[in-house]
Amino acid sequence: MKFGILVNEGPYTHEASDSAYLFTRAALEKGHQIYRVFFYHDGVNNANKYTEPPQDDRHIVNRWTKLAEQYEVDLVVCVAAALRRGIKDELLAPGFRISGLGQLVEAGIQGERLVVFGD
Amino acid sequence: MLHIVNKSPYERNALEACLRLARPGSALLLIEDGVYAATRGNVAEASLRDAMARLKVYALRPDLEARGVAARVIDGIELVDYGGFVDLACGQPNCQSWL
Amino acid sequence: MSEADQQDEEGGGVVKKFMFVNRKAPYGTIYALEGLEVVLISAAFDQDVSLAFVDDGVYQLVKGQQTKGIEAKNFSPAYRALEGYDIEKLYVEREALEARGLAEEDLLVDVQLMSSAELGELMAAQDVVIGF
Numbered sequence: 001m002k003f004g005i006l007v008n009e010g011p012y013t014h015e016a017s018d019s020a021y022l023f024t025r026a027a028l029e030k031g032h033q034i035y036r037v038f039f040y041h042d043g044v045n046n047a048n049k050y051t052e053p054p055q056d057d058r059h060i061v062n063r064w065t066k067l068a069e070q071y072e073v074d075l076v077v078c079v080a081a082a083l084r085r086g087i088k089d090e091l092l093a094p095g096f097r098i099s100g101l102g103q104l105v106e107a108g109i110q111g112e113r114l115v116v117f118g119d
Numbered sequence: 120m121l122h123i124v125n126k127s128p129y130e131r132n133a134l135e136a137c138l139r140l141a142r143p144g145s146a147l148l149l150i151e152d153g154v155y156a157a158t159r160g161n162v163a164e165a166s167l168r169d170a171m172a173r174l175k176v177y178a179l180r181p182d183l184e185a186r187g188v189a190a191r192v193i194d195g196i197e198l199v200d201y202g203g204f205v206d207l208a209c210g211q212p213n214c215q216s217w218l
Numbered sequence: 219m220s221e222a223d224q225q226d227e228e229g230g231g232v233v234k235k236f237m238f239v240n241r242k243a244p245y246g247t248i249y250a251l252e253g254l255e256v257v258l259i260s261a262a263f264d265q266d267v268s269l270a271f272v273d274d275g276v277y278q279l280v281k282g283q284q285t286k287g288i289e290a291k292n293f294s295p296a297y298r299a300l301e302g303y304d305i306e307k308l309y310v311e312r313e314a315l316e317a318r319g320l321a322e323e324d325l326l327v328d329v330q331l332m333s334s335a336e337l338g339e340l341m342a343a344q345d346v347v348i349g350f
Contacts, residue, residue: 001205001208001209003208006348008218008350015125015151015152016125016151019125019150019151022181022201023201023204023205025201026200026201026202026204026205027205029202030202030205032205032209040252040256040350041248041249041252041350080252080255081252100259101255101256101259102259102262102263104256104259105236105256105259105260105262105263105265106263108234108236108265108345108346108348109232109234109263109265109346110232113208113209113213113214114214114346114347114348115123115208115214115216116123116214116215116216116218116348116349117125117216118125118216118218118349118350119218120341120342120347132273133241136241136272136273139313139334139338140272140311140334140337140338140341141338142338142339142342145342213342213344213345213346213347214347215239215341215347215349216349217241217349218241218249218349218350
């Protein structure tokens, strides 16, 4: 199965990013494809390389980066939502790229299922 | 359709809206704070039991365990892990998250 | 836009049924506004697009929104602009409207009222359902 994933909320404040990550990882471990993970609304904050959570808890941004590296997952941050929230190229953690909302629509078209995680 | 509800029935009306619109034969998966709806004695128990006559209800075990309520699940609700969540998404033709 | 992105933009000829589900009121949160931005972009992809307004989502369509006092952009005219983008399928859950003491004439665009059961059937038939 080819999945598109939409993440509507930022790290830590909502469980959305965790649920999306754990779903995505489970899908990849089962041999499914992830066409794209798209970050919208406050979800763009998942790309912020300056986050510094406490050492004894999960590092949400870094584990998205690791997943992207390990499985070549396309992590896309919406440009309009990012600009609104001050997320720019220079802030992006490795593995993330900024692009247009069209990439979300395209994930819906090209994927077989689109799973949405949000508030 | 796989319906996904992630909020407690005490906090939001997402579950209520979902049950109102979900068609027979669909599946409902409770995740995150939505898992509280799967526990005995909660405000949504009666409507969930009603709904179970026409759709299959699941709850995400890791979210129940995180909240210390995995032993309180209503009979008939099937527990799944993230792999099971993935299987459910594959098994239904489409999905909808009630945010 | 990169060439890869440009090719993505064209969608490759596949037409899917996209439904955007709005259940939140405008202005209290950003979901109504940013949701609308996705809808407008989807027009460029020639997909079969519809919008559903359920629960507080119906408030997004109320006439006479005037945002000077809260100093935020009034984006409600965008709902009227949808028609110009060939997005004409706006479905409103009748029960949601009635529960809020609203009627069709209170809305700023033409919509199709549906019962919960009818709307549920329509949702089940979609390829992609996006809620915000």
